[in-house]
Amino acid sequence: MTLDREQVLRSAAALLTRRSTATMDEVAKAAGIGRATLHRHFAGRDALVRALEDLGIREFEAALDAAALDEGSAEEGLRRLVAAVEPAAGLLSFLVTENQLFEGDQVNEGWNRLDARVSAFFRRGQERGEFRIDLTPAWLTEALYGLIGTGAWAVQAGRVAAQDFPYMIVELLLGGARRSVEK
Amino acid sequence: MTLDREQVLRSAAALLTRRSTATMDEVAKAAGIGRATLHRHFAGRDALVRALEDLGIREFEAALDAAALDEGSAEEGLRRLVAAVEPAAGLLSFLVTENQLFEGDQVNEGWNRLDARVSAFFRRGQERGEFRIDLTPAWLTEALYGLIGTGAWAVQAGRVAAQDFPYMIVELLLGGARRSVEK
DNA sequence: CCCGAATGAGACACTAACGTCTCATCGTAG
DNA sequence: CTACGATGAGACGTTAGTGTCTCATTCGGG
Numbered sequence: 001m002t003l004d005r006e007q008v009l010r011s012a013a014a015l016l017t018r019r020s021t022a023t024m025d026e027v028a029k030a031a032g033i034g035r036a037t038l039h040r041h042f043a044g045r046d047a048l049v050r051a052l053e054d055l056g057i058r059e060f061e062a063a064l065d066a067a068a069l070d071e072g073s074a075e076e077g078l079r080r081l082v083a084a085v086e087p088a089a090g091l092l093s094f095l096v097t098e099n100q101l102f103e104g105d106q107v108n109e110g111w112n113r114l115d116a117r118v119s120a121f122f123r124r125g126q127e128r129g130e131f132r133i134d135l136t137p138a139w140l141t142e143a144l145y146g147l148i149g150t151g152a153w154a155v156q157a158g159r160v161a162a163q164d165f166p167y168m169i170v171e172l173l174l175g176g177a178r179r180s181v182e183k
Numbered sequence: 184m185t186l187d188r189e190q191v192l193r194s195a196a197a198l199l200t201r202r203s204t205a206t207m208d209e210v211a212k213a214a215g216i217g218r219a220t221l222h223r224h225f226a227g228r229d230a231l232v233r234a235l236e237d238l239g240i241r242e243f244e245a246a247l248d249a250a251a252l253d254e255g256s257a258e259e260g261l262r263r264l265v266a267a268v269e270p271a272a273g274l275l276s277f278l279v280t281e282n283q284l285f286e287g288d289q290v291n292e293g294w295n296r297l298d299a300r301v302s303a304f305f306r307r308g309q310e311r312g313e314f315r316i317d318l319t320p321a322w323l324t325e326a327l328y329g330l331i332g333t334g335a336w337a338v339q340a341g342r343v344a345a346q347d348f349p350y351m352i353v354e355l356l357l358g359g360a361r362r363s364v365e366k
Numbered sequence: 367c368c369c370g371a372a373t374g375a376g377a378c379a380c381t382a383a384c385g386t387c388t389c390a391t392c393g394t395a396g
Numbered sequence: 397c398t399a400c401g402a403t404g405a406g407a408c409g410t411t412a413g414t415g416t417c418t419c420a421t422t423c424g425g426g
Contacts, residue, residue: 021284023383034404039385075361097280100336101204122360131360138342139351140360146333147326153283154325168322176359177305177314177323178258206413217374222415 005041008033009055012048017090018156020098024048049098050108056095057110059088064117074125075174082166085148089165090156093149115141140173147173188224191216192238195231200273201339203281207231232281233291239278240293242271247300257308258357265349268331272348273339276332298324323356330356 008031015022015030022030024045028038042048063084069077085092099111122140125131131140151169154160160168191214198205198213205213207228211221225231246267252260268275282294305323308314314323330352337343343351 019284024385025383034406035384036387036405037403040402044385045383101202125360130362132354132358132362135351135355135360136343139337139347139355142333142337142342143330143351143355146329146336150325150329153329154322159321159325160319164322168318168326171315172318172322172326172359173355174359174361175315176355176357176361177308177318178357178359179313179315180363207415208413217376218414219375219416220373223372227415228413 007031008038008041009051013052013055013091013094016052017094017152020094052091053095053108053110056088056091057108057114060085060092060114061110063088064114069117069121070124074121074128074130077121078174079166079170082148082170086165089148089152092145093152096145096149118144144173190214191221191224192234196235196238196274196277199235200277200335203277235274236278236291237293239271239274240291240297243268243275243297244293246271247297252300252304253307257304257311257313260304261357262349262353265331265353269348272331272335275328276335279328279332301327327356 011031012027015027024038025035027048028035031038038048042051063081066084067077067081069081071077118141119137122131122137126133126137147169151160151165155162155165194214195210198210207221208218210231211218214221221231225234246264249267250260250264252264254260301324302320305314305320309316309320334343334348334352338345338348
């Protein structure tokens, strides 16, 4: 009887990731519940998006924790992070594009916390001489988000095999497309 | 008297790039014309988006032509391409995310032509030994689009200086974040 | 200078989606 | 078994945005 709020959020995330303009009715149907019930649990579309935001932040934060970014080399940490974040990639890319709509007014401050962690990771990597210093931590952070979103989309569209997702992202982000000379 | 269709499209692009859900009325106001006039020139929102699509395709194609991808090294070609595409970056990122809404039905075939050109460029770069072969041309193409969109967004949000736009994108795409050993 | 074409402003009907409400049904705890 | 709470289905009014229309105004070419 008690509604599985988590399961509703996950199916909503799966749907909205594919079609961000989906109707409340479609979200309800996708979750296998009635529209009235959906409204009972989430006051409106905004509340639903907020809940998805919280979910995404929790998942990303969990991925950051699981990645243990400080253990071993920065490269290893990054690989663990991308691998850990993969299941939430679609949701995160939805939230990133969704956030652009909020005109700077009130973005969940959770994002700032996450941005700070990721950005600090890149900065530490620079200080330890593992990352280039001519690319700012802020840009590397944004690029990571962008590539995760692009990767999720490319997999969804069938242009990249799902199993290659972490490899493609990490290799491009770390090594770039240029063939290194010593190879 | 005769409406400057091009100018209307450009202001619409500028607005929709920032807020993709803007109203027809807002688009009209942004262009400094009445809503009725906007409707006289673009039958509806769909028609407007199609026109923006055509514009974006034309601009990207022009950038591809201007970049002369085959002259000199692949790296130089890529640098020229990113520099040439910079003014249209916002519009392109809007169109890329907008395209995700069309459920595979009818995407403008112009995109296929452009995708083919970019993808072929990366493939040639691989064949000439300039690009790694473990990253597929399709993924490099998607990553280029993604980084252009991310870059446009980061500049817009003030997280990256506008003048660094081409450098950040090309350097990351080519060289990656890892600090090379010989440096 | 004058006439026609295009524009801007606004009224209008229509639609889609939202949010609320009611009511019958169903599952489950007690 | 019973009663209570949650659910699903659907009706309802409201709102925002759309697309069409009219009409007065204005611009520009002849």
